[in-house]
Structure formats: C-alpha cells, structure tokens
Amino acid sequence: xxxxxxxxxxxxxxxxxxxxxxxxxxxxxxxxxxxxxxxxxxxxxxxxxxxxxxxxxxxxxxxxxxxxxxxxxxxxxxxxxxxxxxxxxxxxxxxxxxxxxxxxxxxxxxxxxxxxxxxxxxxxxxxxxxxxxxxxxxxxxxxxxxxxxxxxxxxxxxxxxxxxxxxxxxxxxxxxxxxxxxxxxxxxxxxxxxxxxxxxxxxxxxxxxxxxxxxxxxxxxxxxxxxxxxxxxxxxxxxxxxxxxxxxxxxxxxxxxxxxxxxxxxxxxxxxxxxxxxxxxxxxxxxxxxxxxxxxxxxxxxxxxxxxxxxxxxxxxxxxxxxxxxxxxxxxxxxxxxxxxxxxxxxxxxxxxxxxxxxxxxxxxxxxxxxxxxxxxxxxxxxxxxxxxxxxxxxxxxxxxxxxxxxxxxxxxxxxxxxxxxxxxxxxxxxxxxxxxxxxxxxxxxxxxxxxxxxxxxxxxxxxxxxxxxxxxxxxxxxxxxxxxxxxxxxxxxxxxxxxxxxxxxxxxxxxxxxxxxxxxxxxxxxxxxxxxxxxxxxxxxxxxxxxxxxxxxxxxxxxxxxxxxxxxxxxxxxxxxxxxxxxxxxxxxxxxxxxxxxxxxxxxxxxxxxxxxxxxxxxxxxxxxxxxxxxxxxxxxxxxxxxxxxxxxxxxxxxxxxxxxxxxxxxxxxxxxxxxxxxxxxxxxxxxxxxxxxxxxxxxxxxxxxxxxxxxxxxxxxxxxxxxxxxxxxxxxxxxxxxxxxxxxxxxxxxxxxxxxxxxxxxxxxxxxxxxxxxxxxxxxxxx
Amino acid sequence: xxxxxxxxxxxxxxxxxxxxxxxxxxxxxxxxxxxxxxxxxxxxxxxxxxxxxxxxxxxxxxxxxxxxxxxxxxxxxxxxxxxxxxxxxxxxxxxxxxxxxxxxxxxxxxxxxxxxxxxxxxxxxxxxxxxxxxxxxxxxxxxxxxxxxxxxxxxxxxxxxx
Ligand code: FES
Ligand code: FES
Numbered sequence: 001x002x003x004x005x006x007x008x009x010x011x012x013x014x015x016x017x018x019x020x021x022x023x024x025x026x027x028x029x030x031x032x033x034x035x036x037x038x039x040x041x042x043x044x045x046x047x048x049x050x051x052x053x054x055x056x057x058x059x060x061x062x063x064x065x066x067x068x069x070x071x072x073x074x075x076x077x078x079x080x081x082x083x084x085x086x087x088x089x090x091x092x093x094x095x096x097x098x099x100x101x102x103x104x105x106x107x108x109x110x111x112x113x114x115x116x117x118x119x120x121x122x123x124x125x126x127x128x129x130x131x132x133x134x135x136x137x138x139x140x141x142x143x144x145x146x147x148x149x150x151x152x153x154x155x156x157x158x159x160x161x162x163x164x165x166x167x168x169x170x171x172x173x174x175x176x177x178x179x180x181x182x183x184x185x186x187x188x189x190x191x192x193x194x195x196x197x198x199x200x201x202x203x204x205x206x207x208x209x210x211x212x213x214x215x216x217x218x219x220x221x222x223x224x225x226x227x228x229x230x231x232x233x234x235x236x237x238x239x240x241x242x243x244x245x246x247x248x249x250x251x252x253x254x255x256x257x258x259x260x261x262x263x264x265x266x267x268x269x270x271x272x273x274x275x276x277x278x279x280x281x282x283x284x285x286x287x288x289x290x291x292x293x294x295x296x297x298x299x300x301x302x303x304x305x306x307x308x309x310x311x312x313x314x315x316x317x318x319x320x321x322x323x324x325x326x327x328x329x330x331x332x333x334x335x336x337x338x339x340x341x342x343x344x345x346x347x348x349x350x351x352x353x354x355x356x357x358x359x360x361x362x363x364x365x366x367x368x369x370x371x372x373x374x375x376x377x378x379x380x381x382x383x384x385x386x387x388x389x390x391x392x393x394x395x396x397x398x399x400x401x402x403x404x405x406x407x408x409x410x411x412x413x414x415x416x417x418x419x420x421x422x423x424x425x426x427x428x429x430x431x432x433x434x435x436x437x438x439x440x441x442x443x444x445x446x447x448x449x450x451x452x453x454x455x456x457x458x459x460x461x462x463x464x465x466x467x468x469x470x471x472x473x474x475x476x477x478x479x480x481x482x483x484x485x486x487x488x489x490x491x492x493x494x495x496x497x498x499x500x501x502x503x504x505x506x507x508x509x510x511x512x513x514x515x516x517x518x519x520x521x522x523x524x525x526x527x528x529x530x531x532x533x534x535x536x537x538x539x540x541x542x543x544x545x546x547x548x549x550x551x552x553x554x555x556x557x558x559x560x561x562x563x564x565x566x567x568x569x570x571x572x573x574x575x576x577x578x579x580x581x582x583x584x585x586x587x588x589x590x591x592x593x594x595x596x597x598x599x600x601x602x603x604x605x606x607x608x609x610x611x612x613x614x615x616x617x618x619x620x621x622x623x624x625x626x627x628x629x630x631x632x633x634x635x636x637x638x639x640x641x642x643x644x645x646x647x648x649x650x651x652x653x654x655x656x657x658x659x660x661x662x663x664x665x666x667x668x669x670x671x672x673x674x675x676x677x678x679x680x681x682x683x684x685x686x687x688x689x690x691x692x693x694x695x696x697x698x699x700x701x702x703x704x705x706x707x708x709x710x711x712x713x714x715x716x717x718x719x720x721x722x723x724x725x726x727x728x729x730x731x732x733x734x735x736x737x738x739x740x741x742x743x744x745x746x747x748x749x750x751x752x753x754x755x756x757x758x759x760x761x762x763x764x765x766x767x768x769x770x771x772x773x774x775x776x777x778x779x780x781x782x783x784x785x
Numbered sequence: 786x787x788x789x790x791x792x793x794x795x796x797x798x799x800x801x802x803x804x805x806x807x808x809x810x811x812x813x814x815x816x817x818x819x820x821x822x823x824x825x826x827x828x829x830x831x832x833x834x835x836x837x838x839x840x841x842x843x844x845x846x847x848x849x850x851x852x853x854x855x856x857x858x859x860x861x862x863x864x865x866x867x868x869x870x871x872x873x874x875x876x877x878x879x880x881x882x883x884x885x886x887x888x889x890x891x892x893x894x895x896x897x898x899x900x901x902x903x904x905x906x907x908x909x910x911x912x913x914x915x916x917x918x919x920x921x922x923x924x925x926x927x928x929x930x931x932x933x934x935x936x937x938x939x940x941x942x943x944x945x946x947x
Binding site: 020022032187188237680683707715718721 | 825831862871876878882885924
C-alpha cells in the first residue's frame with residue numbers, strides 16, 4: 001500500500017523564496033562590517049616560472065595598506081582536497097605553475113588601495129618552459145611541473161573486472177570510438193567571495209560562498225595553524241556552486257590570515273576573470289572505448305582509456321579520474337570492464353569537480369557508442385538500452401549496489417513522452433532524435449579525508465512555547481533547495497505543517513555536515529534530520545502519554561494535532577493547563593484534538609527544552625580493490641532523456657528543439673525542486689555540448705574569461721523541457737529519497753550527439769558542437785556514403 | 786579625488802550622496818545606500834544580475850555611472866514589494882520554483898517587470914526575448930518563463946495568486 005504523506009511529495013515553495021525574490025537574502029558580498037578592510041591577491045602572470053624573490057616592502061609602505069602576507073608570513077603548509085595528495089601551498093615559494101598561481105595578498109582600507117599595493121610588490125621570476133596540452137605533458141622530455149610527479153602523471157588508475165580480453169574475443173561485434181571535450185567553467189553567477197571577521201577572543205568567523213563549510217573550516221585551520229575551535233565558518237546564501245565551490249579557496253585562507261593579522265574584518269572576492277583563473281571546474285577528458293556485444297546487442301565487455309587534463313594541481317582530481325571509470329559500471333549489465341585512467345598535470349588552472357563529477361564525458365561516449373552499435377546491428381537504440389539495463393538488486397561488476405533503480409520506468413517514460421516510436425528513423429534529413437541514459441551517486445560513500453566521522457548531524461529544537469521547530473544543520477543550501485528539503489523532512493517526521501519549521505544551516509557551529517557535493521544533502525542530511533525529528537517527537541509524545549495515562553505507542557501527530565491510534569483521548573486537563581498559561585491571548589487552540597503547540601508545551605513543562613539529535617553515516621560500502629571507495633554510495637539515481645535537434649546542413653548550426661527527461665529520484669521530497677534540478681542539469685549539459693569551452697593562448701592565459709566570451713546557455717538557447725519525475729522507494733534513503741542534482745546531467749550530451757547523428761549521420765568526436773566542427777563531420781559522413 | 790554631490794531617486798525616495806565620478810550605479814546602490822538586493826555577477830554588462838529600472842527601462846547598473854542616473858527614477862528589487870506583500874511577479878517566481886540560488890532573481894524579476902509593463906500579454910518567445918540579457922545557471926529558465934507567464938495573467942486580472 002502506498003504510504004500517505006502530508007508534506008513530502010508536495011510542491012511546497014522554497015523556504016528562502018521570498019527573501020531571494022525581494023533582495024533580502026544576504027550573500028557573502030552583501031556583508032558589511034564596521035572598519036572592514038578589502039583584500040586582493042597577487043597572481044602569477046607566468047604559466048611556469050621559478051620565483052626568485054618577493055619584495056613587498058613598497059606595498060607595505062603605501063598609505064592605507066594594513067597588512068601584506070606572503071609565504072614568509074603564512075608558511076608553506078601543504079593542502080589540497082584529498083590528504084593523500086596535498087600539493088598546494090597558499091603562496092608559491094619556489095615555483096608558480098599556472099597564470100593565476102598566488103604569490104601574496106594585501107588588506108587595505110579599500111579595494112583600489114589594495115590593488116595599487118599589489119602593483120608595488122616586486123616579484124623576480126625566472127620563466128621556465130611550460131606545457132599546456134595533456135598529451136604533450138605526458139610525452140618524454142616535457143617540462144616537469146612537480147618534482148614529486150615524474151612524467152607529469154598526477155594519478156593513474158588501472159582496474160579490471162572480469163576478463164575483458166576473453167569477453168571481447170567472444171563478441172560478435174566490437175567497435176572502438178573516442179570523444180574529447182573541452183575544459184568547462186562553473187559559470188555560477190555569483191563569483192567566489194569570503195569575509196573573515198575576527199573577535200576580541202582570538203576567534204574568527206569566516207563567511208564564505210562555499211558548498212562545504214566543514215572542509216573549509218578544517219583546511220583553513222590546518223593551513224593557518226589555528227585551533228578548530230577558533231574558526232567558525234558560515235555559509236551565507238550562495239549564488240550557485242556546481243562543484244567548483246566545493247573546496248577552500250585562496251580567498252578563504254587569505255581573508256582569515258589577513259583578519260588575524262589586522263584584527264579587522266576583511267572582505268575578498270574574485271572578479272569574473274579570477275573565477276576562470278581559479279577554475280576547479282570540469283576537466284578536459286580524452287576517452288577511448290572499445291565495446292563488445294553479441295549479435296543481438298547484449299553488452300559483453302568495455303575496455304576504456306581516459307586521459308584527463310588536470311591543470312597545475314591535484315584538487316579533486318584523484319576522485320575525478322576514478323569516477324570517470326567507475327560510473328560506467330551501471331546502469332547496464334556488464335560483467336567485464338577494464339579501465340585505464342591517467343590524469344596529467346599541465347601549466348593551467350587546476351580542474352576539479354563539476355556537476356556529474358568525472359562521469360559526464362565518459363557517459364557521453366559510452367551512450368554514443370551504444371547508438372553506433374545499435375545502428376550497426378539494426379536494433380532500436382531504446383530497445384537496446386531496455387534489454388541491457390540493470391534491475392533493482394543488481395550489483396555492478398565494480399561492486400555498486402542498485403538498491404533501487406527505476407531505469408526501465410525512466411526509459412519507457414521518455415520513449416512514450418517523446419513519441420519516439422513515431423519519430424525514430426522517420427524524421428527528414430536535418431532533423432534528428434536521440435536517447436541516452438545515466439546514473440549517479442546519492443552522496444559519496446566516504447568522506448574526503450579518511451575518517452569515521454558522521455557525514456551529517458542535525459539538531460532539532462522545539463520552541464519552549466508555541467510549538468515552533470528549529471532545525472540546525474551544517475549542510476549547505478547553495479540554491480539546490482536543501483533547506484526546504486530538510487524542513488519538509490522535519491515537518492513530515494514530526495507530523496506538523498511546514499510553516500512551523502525554521503531551518504538554519506550552513507554554520508560549522510551547528511554540527512558536522514560534509515556539505516553540498518556528490519548529491520548528498522537530501523539522502524544524508526535528510527536521514528539525520530528525520531532521526532532528530534523522530535527523537536524530539538518521541539520525547540513530546542512520551543510526556544503527553546504520561547499525562548494522559550496512555551501508551552506513547554498509541555499517539556502520533558498528524559497535520560499539527562495529536563492523534564490517537566488507540567483509546568479516545570481526554571485532552572481537557574492538558575488544554576486547561578495550557579490555557580491558564582496564556583490568559584488573555586486570542587486565537588488559542590480550540591480544536592477537538594490537542595495541538596502540537598499544546599503538546600510541546602506540556603513536554604517542556606515536564607522535561608525542559610525538547611531537543612532531538614540525528615546523525616548519519618553510510619554503512620561500509622563497496623569492494624576491496626584499489627579505489628573501490630570512489631563511486632560507492634548508499635543509493636543511485638538514474639535517468640533517461642530523449643532530445644530532438646534540427647541541424648542546418650549548410651552551416652552546421654545545431655538547435656536543440658525539445659528535451660524529454662525522466663529521472664528516478666527515489667521518492668520526490670519536493671517535486672518542484674526535483675524538476676528544477678533536472679532542468680538546471682539539462683541546461684548545463686546543453687551548454688557543454690553546444691558551446692562551452694575555456695580557451696587558452698600560447699602563454700597559458702585564458703582568452704575568454706568572461707560570461708560574454710564564454711557562452712553559457714541563455715534563455716533563448718533553452719528548448720522546452722518535459723520533465724517526468726519517476727519515483728522509486730529507495731530503502732537507504734530517508735522516506736525513500738535519493739539524488740537528482742547531478743545524475744540528471746548525464747544523458748544530455750550523448751542524447752544531443754545521438755540526435756545529431758540521427759539527423760545527419762555525422763560522427764562527432766570532439767566537443768563542443770561548433771558549426772564548423774559539425775559541418776566537417778557532416779561532410780566526412782557524406783564522403784563515406 | 787574630487788567627489789560629486791548628487792541625488793539619486795531610488796524606489797520613490799531621494800538620497801543625497803557624495804561619490805567619485807567613476808562610481809557605478811551598482812556600487813552606489815550596494816555600498817552607499819546599502820541596497821544589496823542588486824547583485825553584481827560580472828561588472829561588465831554580461832550577466833544582467835545588476836539589472837535595475839531607470840525611468841522604466843532596464844539597465845545594467847554595473848555599466849551606468851551613478852551620476853548618469855541622477856534625477857531619474859530608479860527602481861531596485863527592494864522597491865517592488867508593497868510592504869510585506871510581494872509583487873505578483875515576485876510571488877509567481879516563488880510559487881513556480883523560478884528561484885534556486887536566487888543570485889539572478891532580482892535582475893530577472895526587474896527585467897520581467899519592464900517586459901510586462903511594456904507588453905502585458907507576451908508570448909513565450911517574447912518572454913524569452915525580454916529576459917535574454919539575464920543569465921541564470923541554475924534553473925534552465927523553464928520555470929522562469931512559466932513564472933513570468935503566470936504573473937502576466939495575474940496582472941491582467943485573469944487569475945489571482947492564491
Ligand atoms: S554585473 Fe552588471 S551585467 Fe553582470
Ligand atoms: S537561480 Fe541561480 S543563477 Fe538563477
């Protein structure tokens with residue numbers, strides 16, 4: 001029997017909607033403190049050079065300058081994302097490795113003075129040969145970027161599951177294809193910003209536009225040698241993150257150091273150009289895949305090689321290079337899979353995580369290849385996917401467990417929703433239709449640093465009077481709607497309407513939460529929130545049951561009132577007590593049932609403040625092989641899309657005309673928010689497919705570091721989207737919920753490529769789909785006909 | 786530096802301020818008047834986050850000098866709601882899920898206001914044209930289009946927001 005919910009599954013408007021619609025929502029750059037200073041960072045103009053000396057004396061003498069920090073002041077403690085690979089220092093000492101590498105930072109009375117001070121810092125460089133292309137970086141004799149990493153190899157992954165060569169030998173049809181993308185930018189509209197405010201007790205509060213307050217707190221404290229108790233990180237509203245804001249930035253470190261040095265609040269922000277220079281966004285991937293199938297299209301084996309252009313530092317890159325292999329384990333049954341991945345260092349800004357971390361381009365090529373195979377074998381590509389897909393309970397060859405999987409429902413939904421059968425193979429030349437699938441984790445199975453820590457804690461406090469509820473969580477609302485999701489989970493768990501719940505999040509003071517990355521907030525923070533709410537509810541029901549002389553197991557709340565599952569309740573004595581405390585008040589509860597406010601008050605009178613706590617960490621997940629942790633998750637979301645395109649055969653211009661998308665998010669907590677994640681994912685995928693490319697000149701400088709020259713989708717680029725929410729009941733998710741934030745991007749690029757192939761026969765091996773590239777591929781395809 | 790004295794009329798109220806000739810309207814609004822609802826995402830006219838209305842027309846306030854806006858009627862996002870009551874466009878944005886991170890929303894809402902003031906019954910294409918100067922990385926724009934369409938109906942009296 002389907003469970004009935006009162007709050008969950010609704011289209012409740014976001015809790016922060018009114019604040020954001022009126023301009024009241026405070027983002028980091030909106031903060032202002034008395035006496036606040038402004039900081040700026042000196043960045044290297046060279047892609048690769050020895051730093052011979054840094055002389056900041058003239059900068060220090062400039063009137064209005066309050067502090068200048070270099071490596072001499074802040075030290076050279078190494079940091080990064082994964083502790084196994086800490087390879088950055090806040091300021092370069094011996095070498096700079098990309099245009100933008102940090103040298104020094106200044107705090108001054110205003111930004112103009114800070115920038116003038118930067119121009120007075122004298123740095124002597126000895127330029128070194130630089131390398132920008134990952135293949136050149138890996139070639140013999142290439143300039144060495146890190147002494148510790150011979151051959152510019154940042155990370156290598158070699159995995160084999162099953163016996164790939166044997167399976168390929170048995171295959172009826174084997175083909176090899178390749179695809180490469182271009183480096184992408186996060187393109188969030190709010191640039192990074194940090195404001196550090198010291199108090200008189202040696203503590204600092206760092207307000208940061210981050211996805212991960214917890215990791216920012218740990219890294220900044222570690223690098224600056226601070227006690228964790230001396231640093232609180234607060235995430236104000238954040239104007240989008242998508243991955244690149246999932247690590248501590250130089251702004252976080254510098255503003256904190258400068259605040260400590262000056263005793264004043266210090267604000268620092270990146271310009272749009274600096275966002276491109278800092279990057280930490282999507283890597284460039286070069287994939288080659290060889291897939292073998294039986295005559296009737298059953299997948300037998302995949303041999304996969306990938307080279308990633310990592311830029312100058314590791315950042316998230318170890319996880320990225322693992323993810324780009326491991327996420328091909330599903331959603332199709334495939335017993336044999338071999339992956340060789342290699343991440344190269346180059347003299348460019350470091351790449352990191354971006355929506356669909358590591359898996360997007362690998363997925364694009366694999367889904368592309370499925371269509372090429374289907375065409376060769378004369379099988380309908382949708383049917384081929386249906387026949388190969390996994391079912392609930394399947395475990396991939398690399399030990400990922402499909403504890404729920406609405407893959408069939410997603411494929412059928414987009415097939416039927418797009419009228420696939422009437423269109424596939426029947427559209428005129430220049431028009432095409434394409435399908436693809438994908439899947440993604442609902443939260444990484446393990447934290448970034450090795451630890452047995454809980455991944456999320458939540459404290460829920462019931463008001464001493466009035467029955468309001470406060471949820472305190474260190475999770476990161478970055479626009480995806482996690483505050484609203486937590487509020488809804490708390491309300492549903494307690495049996496009260498959503499408007500009784502307030503959510504306060506984003507502060508490290510509120511507990512531990514690993515933050516908004518790997519699509520983890522709904523599942524992990526949601527678990528902790530539900531448990532905190534249930535604990536508080538049980539406390540209240542315990543007191544009320546004692547007063548009423550009934551078994552607490554017979555009581556519950558629904559829609560904000562007490563209900564009995566057993567005997568008829570005599571609530572009159574409790575109501576009388578409540579009324580006596582509120583003599584003279586209008587609008588006191590007078591319904592037949594005891595209100596939540598009355599019940600909560602009785603519990604407070606009996607027990608004192610009612611607080612519930614909840615915490616979550618995933619169980620032990622995954623296999624025993626090297627790198628088995630990457631790709632593990634308590635649950636996996638999956639999706640399918642059908643895209644229709646029109647290609648101008650004379651110019652190569654591709655226009656996406658419609659997209660039908662279905663996503664299995666487990667149980668949808670908030671339908672509007674689920675659709676919002678699907679639509680946003682599609683737009684990012686469409687941008688990456690059609691036009692997004694960070695370009696560099698021969699000196700390693702970004703040539704298009706603006707939202708004018710780096711084209712993200714505008715409202716006129718986006719087609720109509722039909723988003724179908726497919727629900728499953730995920731046993732490992734709170735109320736059955738799982739991810740939607742990233743998996744939804746997976747099918748977009750391959751579905752577009754498959755549609756372009758359907759429209760023109762053009763086999764595209766390089767993104768983005770610029771008209772020249774498409775035209776060339778069309779001509780090549782014609783030449784072969 | 787020589788500062789100029791000027792009066793800005795923002796949301797119906799006059800503010801006297803002294804500012805450098807190079808100060809942009811966005812800086813004056815955010816830093817001098819504390820009206821931080823106007824966002825700055827690029828500072829060079831690419832993103833539309835800083836959109837405000839000047840004499841009813843949308844402008845990128847990062848590209849306009851404060852002095853150029855003196856003597857004109859400036860409307861910022863803070864000027865749209867009627868006390869605690871949201872403007873129907875704001876209400877529609879909230880109701881339809883047209884807001885995610887919210888960084889583009891003030892500019893987006895003001896562009897929608899200018900559009901609907903000039904064209905109370907826009908087609909979907911006209912909505913997309915009217916908002917084409919405002920970038921949003923979060924939503925894919927679909928719910929924004931729906932919100933503007935819904936607000937247009939409300940403003941035309943075809944429906945009331947419940
Ligand atoms: S901040 Fe003015 S257009 Fe981007
Ligand atoms: S809602 Fe985030 S940029 Fe539009």
